[in-house]
Amino acid sequence: MQSHLADGPDPNATDPALLSGAEITIQALIDEGVEYVFGYPGGAVLHIYDALFQRGDAIKHVLVRHEQGATHAADGYARATGKCGVCLVTSGPGATNAVTGIATAHLDSIPMVVITGQVPTPVIGSDAFQEVDTVGITRPCVKHNFLVKRLEDLAETIRKAFFIAQSGRPGPVVVDIPKDVTDPNIKIPYIYPRDIGIRSYNPAKRGHLGQIRKAVETMLAAKRPIFYTGGGAVLDNAAAPLTELVRALGFPITSTLMGLGAYPMTDKQFVGMLGMHGTYEANMAMHETDCLIAIGARFDDRVTGKIEHFCPHAEIVHVDIDPSSISKNVKVQVPIVGPVGSVVTDMLSILRESGGRPDQSALAAWWQQIDAWRGIDCMRYDRSSPMIKPQFAVETLYKVTNGDLYLTSDVGQHQMFAAQFYPFDKPRRWINSGGLGTMGFGLPAAMGVQLAHPDAQVACISGEASILMCIQELATCKQYSLPIKVVLLNNGYMGMVRQWQEFFYESRYAHSYVDALPDFVALAQSFGHVGMRVEQPDQLESAMREAFAMKDRFVFLDVIVDPSENVYPMICAGKGHHEMELPPTMSERELA
Amino acid sequence: MLVENESGALSRIAGLFSARGYNIESLTVAPTDEPSLSRMTLVTSGNDDIVEQIKKQLNKLIDVVKLQDLAEGDHIEREMMLIKLKAAGPDREELKRLTEIFRAKIIDVTEASYIVELTGASRKLDAFIEAVPEGLITEVVRSGPTGILRGAKGLTL
Numbered sequence: 246m247q248s249h250l251a252d253g254p255d256p257n258a259t260d261p262a263l264l265s266g267a268e269i270t271i272q273a274l275i276d277e278g279v280e281y282v283f284g285y286p287g288g289a290v291l292h293i294y295d296a297l298f299q300r301g302d303a304i305k306h307v308l309v310r311h312e313q314g315a316t317h318a319a320d321g322y323a324r325a326t327g328k329c330g331v332c333l334v335t336s337g338p339g340a341t342n343a344v345t346g347i348a349t350a351h352l353d354s355i356p357m358v359v360i361t362g363q364v365p366t367p368v369i370g371s372d373a374f375q376e377v378d379t380v381g382i383t384r385p386c387v388k389h390n391f392l393v394k395r396l397e398d399l400a401e402t403i404r405k406a407f408f409i410a411q412s413g414r415p416g417p418v419v420v421d422i423p424k425d426v427t428d429p430n431i432k433i434p435y436i437y438p439r440d441i442g443i444r445s446y447n448p449a450k451r452g453h454l455g456q457i458r459k460a461v462e463t464m465l466a467a468k469r470p471i472f473y474t475g476g477g478a479v480l481d482n483a484a485a486p487l488t489e490l491v492r493a494l495g496f497p498i499t500s501t502l503m504g505l506g507a508y509p510m511t512d513k514q515f516v517g518m519l520g521m522h523g524t525y526e527a528n529m530a531m532h533e534t535d536c537l538i539a540i541g542a543r544f545d546d547r548v549t550g551k552i553e554h555f556c557p558h559a560e561i562v563h564v565d566i567d568p569s570s571i572s573k574n575v576k577v578q579v580p581i582v583g584p585v586g587s588v589v590t591d592m593l594s595i596l597r598e599s600g601g602r603p604d605q606s607a608l609a610a611w612w613q614q615i616d617a618w619r620g621i622d623c624m625r626y627d628r629s630s631p632m633i634k635p636q637f638a639v640e641t642l643y644k645v646t647n648g649d650l651y652l653t654s655d656v657g658q659h660q661m662f663a664a665q666f667y668p669f670d671k672p673r674r675w676i677n678s679g680g681l682g683t684m685g686f687g688l689p690a691a692m693g694v695q696l697a698h699p700d701a702q703v704a705c706i707s708g709e710a711s712i713l714m715c716i717q718e719l720a721t722c723k724q725y726s727l728p729i730k731v732v733l734l735n736n737g738y739m740g741m742v743r744q745w746q747e748f749f750y751e752s753r754y755a756h757s758y759v760d761a762l763p764d765f766v767a768l769a770q771s772f773g774h775v776g777m778r779v780e781q782p783d784q785l786e787s788a789m790r791e792a793f794a795m796k797d798r799f800v801f802l803d804v805i806v807d808p809s810e811n812v813y814p815m816i817c818a819g820k821g822h823h824e825m826e827l828p829p830t831m832s833e834r835e836l837a
Numbered sequence: 838m839l840v841e842n843e844s845g846a847l848s849r850i851a852g853l854f855s856a857r858g859y860n861i862e863s864l865t866v867a868p869t870d871e872p873s874l875s876r877m878t879l880v881t882s883g884n885d886d887i888v889e890q891i892k893k894q895l896n897k898l899i900d901v902v903k904l905q906d907l908a909e910g911d912h913i914e915r916e917m918m919l920i921k922l923k924a925a926g927p928d929r930e931e932l933k934r935l936t937e938i939f940r941a942k943i944i945d946v947t948e949a950s951y952i953v954e955l956t957g958a959s960r961k962l963d964a965f966i967e968a969v970p971e972g973l974i975t976e977v978v979r980s981g982p983t984g985i986l987r988g989a990k991g992l993t994l
Contacts, residue, residue: 443899
C-alpha cells in the first residue's frame, strides 16, 4: 500500500508557517489527506481539539461515545476504503479504552493511526492525573508506537506513523503526545516531510521472480490444486489479478473469514470458506489437495485445525508480505515474500508467457470429486421451522439487498452464519473482527463504513450479547444521521458460547444466557431511531424491505431467532479438516 | 543485533520474547561507535524452526536495524565475570594460584577477600566457579556473552 499525500506545503517554499504542536498535529492530518478523525476529547488533548475547532471543516471530527467506538469506527472506515483510519483520544482512560480497538486492528492488519494525549513531559512517571504508560500498554498490540517528547520531532513522527501504518503489512500505530508538546504558545516552523526514510524498515516491493516461476511450475504440475486466500488479498487490493489468475487456471478457490469477497463468492470455482466453520467441500479439498496456493493468508489455528492433519499431501506455495508469516505455523515449500497484488500479477504474466496449461484431465477428475463433496449439502438447515432460523435471516438479508451491501459483524454465531450465507462478490464488503474476535466491533465499525460510503447500503449483523458491548454508539449514529441497518439475530444466548457448552460441556450453560435483555425496539427509539421486531419467518422479508426502504433512517431490526440453532459444519478442537461435524439430517432431526 | 539507540527499543525486544514465549538466556547491550546505534548480543535457545521465527520476528521490529545469527558462522564469544571470593588464611594462596592458572586478574584485595576478573568463553567462567573451593564465593557478576563473527566482514549499516 502506498500512502497518498494531499497537497501540503512545499518544503522548499520560503518561510514555513509557524505552528504550535496542536496546530502541527491537525495540519499534518490535513496534509495526509485525512477525511475523518474519530475521537473523544479530554484534558491532555484539549490543545489539539482547540486547534481542530479553529480549522473549521478542514477535517471532519466524529464524536463517539466511548473510545473503543472511535477505534472500531476508524477501523471500519479503513477496511471499507483501504485508507488509513485515524483516532484522537485523551490520556489515561482515553488510551486504555482504545486498546481493544487497537488490538483488533493489529490482529487483522488494519492501517490506523491513533493519536493519544499524554500528561506533560515534566510529570511523566509521577502517576499524574490520567497518566498511564500508553506506549508501554500498547506496545504488544501495535505495529509501532511513538512517544513524542520534543515539539521538533512531532511533524516527522506523524509522517512516520502514517508511513508505517500503511506500508508493508499494515497495522495500527500509536502516537502519544504529551500536553506540553501541543502548547498553543510555543510555535515552530512547520515542514511536513514527504519522503521519510526509516533505515530499518524496508518492506518488500516485489516478490522474487525465481520463486514466482517455481510457484507457477508447481501449480502447472498439480493434479488436485486449490487456492487458499486470506485478508492479505483484500488489504493489498489484489482481487482483480487474483480473480484473473484463478479463472485462467480453472482451479478451485477457498478463502478465510478475512479474505471473503476477494474472489466472487457466487462464482462456481469458489468452494466456500474453509476452517472451523467452513464448507465440507473446502475442507475436504484442503485435506486431499496436492498443491496449496496460499495468498495473503496466515495459517491461523481456526483455519488449519490440528496442524498434524493439515494438508497432508500438499506442496505449499505461500505468498505474503510478512516474512514472519511464512513457515510460522505450517512449513511451506515455495515461500514468496512480497505484496500479494504484485506477486499474483507476476504469476499471471509468467503463466501466460510459459503458455503452460494445467493437466486438464486431472483437473476434471478433481472437480468431479469436489462436486461430489458439494452434494453433501453441508450447510443444510430446517427450512420448515416455525421459528426464524438465523441462516434464513441472512439469506433473506442477501435477497433484500441484492447482494449489494457493506456488512459489518460482531462476533459469534451470527458472524459465522453471515460468512456462510451472504456471498460477497466484492472485497471490502464483509467487515468483521476475525483475529481478535472483538464483540462490540460491528456497530461502531458500521459508522466508519457509512461515513466512507454515505450512499451505500450498510448493515451491521449482530447478536443481542455483542450489540450491548458498544450500544452507546447509537447516539453517535443519531448525531451524524447514519442510516445504518442493524440486523440483530436475537436468540437470548451468547450463541457460540452456548453451542460450545452444548457440544463440550454436556449442555451446562454456564452464564451464556443473556437475562434481563432490554426491549431493543424501545431502546432504539429512545435514541431517536426506528426500532422493529420480527418473530415470524413469513414476516421477515417484508420487514427487512421496509427497513432498507428507509434510506435516511437508522433502523434497528430485532429478529427473534431459534435459540437452539448451531453453526455447522464444525471442526472440533484437535481434529483435522477431514473430521467435520455435519448438521443433522432431516431424519436425525425427526428422531431428536 | 544493531538496534536504534532509543528508549523503548530494549523493552520492545524483551516484550517480543515474553509475548511469544521465547527464552532469553542472556542479553548484553551498549552503544556502538555510531551513537545512534546500540549493539545487542542475545542468547536464546530453540530448534531451527523456532530460531528462524525469532529472527523473523526481531527483524520485523522497527527498532532492529540489523541482525546476525552468530551460531550460523565461525564466531568468537566472550563473557566477563567479576567474582568476589573469601580469601583468608591458607585459602589466599590457593585462590591466587587458581587465578594464575585461569589467567584471571585479582583487581581488589582486602585482608579477607579478593575480587577476581576473568574474561573468556562462558564455559571457562563456569569452570573457574567450579574450581573455587566450596564456601569461598561471596558474589558472582557475569556480563553474559557478547559475540562477533570471525573474518573481515562486519555487522555494520
